[in-house]
Amino acid sequence: MEINNEPKVNIFGKFAPTAILVWEFLKIVLIALIIIIPIRYFIFQPFIVSGASMEPNFYNAQYLIIDELTYHFKEPQRGEVVVLIHHFQTNERRSDGKEFYIKRVIGLPGEKIQIDNGRVTIINDQHPEGITLDEPYLPNQGITYPHDPKIVGGKKTITLSSDEYFMMGDNRLASSDSRDWGPLKRADMVGRVLLRALPITSFQLYTKSPVYSP
Incomplete structure (x- = not known):
C-alpha cells in the first residue's frame, strides 16, 4: 500500500483560523437570509x-x-x-x-x-x-x-x-x-x-x- 507523504498545501497559510471563522460566519448569514427574507416579504411585514x-x-x-x-x-x-x-x-x-x-x-x-x-x-x-x-x-x-x-x-x-x-x-x-x-x-x-x-x-x-x- 502506498502512503502519500506529500505535504498538504494550506492556501490560507497562517490566516487559516481566521478564514474558517469568516466562512462559518458567512454560512450563518446566508442561512439567516434564506429564512428571514421569505418571512419578511411573504409572511410578516412591519408597518409604522x-x-x-x-x-x-x-x-x-x-x-x-x-x-x-x-x-x-x-x-x-x-x-x-x-x-x-x-x-x-x-x-x-x-x-x-x-x-x-x-x-x-x-x-x-x-x-x-x-x-x-x-x-x-x-x-x-x-x-x-x-x-x-x-x-x-x-x-x-x-x-x-x-x-x-x-x-x-x-x-x-x-x-x-x-x-x-x-x-x-x-x-x-x-x-x-x-x-x-x-x-x-x-x-x-x-x-x-x-x-x-x-x-x-x-x-x-x-x-x-x-x-x-x-
Whole structure:
C-alpha cells in the first residue's frame, strides 16, 4: 500500500483560523437570509402608523406587524384592521402612484353600505332591509358622515361588487378612506394587523377577528 507523504498545501497559510471563522460566519448569514427574507416579504411585514385616522385605537408612530399570510387562505372579515395600498393618479397619463394606509374593514363584497344621519347601515342577504352597524371601537359616539360637502348630514349609498371592500378609519372626522376614493379591491390588501409591538406599553396581539354585527 502506498502512503502519500506529500505535504498538504494550506492556501490560507497562517490566516487559516481566521478564514474558517469568516466562512462559518458567512454560512450563518446566508442561512439567516434564506429564512428571514421569505418571512419578511411573504409572511410578516412591519408597518409604522402615520397620522391620526385610526385614533383612538392606533396612534401615530406606533410600530405594527402585519400578517400577510392569512388572507391567502381566508377572506377579510368585517371589523379587521388592514394595511392596504391606495393607488392614485400622479398625472393625466399615469396612475402608478400608491400609498399605504391602515383602515378597518366595514363593507364586504356584494353588500350595500348606507351612510345616513351619522350612522352606517349594512344591506346584505342576511339583512335585506338593512341593519345599523355596531361599532364600539369608534370615538365621537360613532358618528360617521360622507366626505362630500353636498351630503353633509344626508345619505349616501355605495354598492360593492364581488371583489370590493369598503374601508374606513376609526377617526371618521380625520380619515381619508373609501368615502373619498371608493371601494378597495381584494388584491390591494397587504394584510391584517397581527401585533402592535411598540411602544411596549401599548403592546397587543390581535389573534382573533373582531365580531361586530351584522
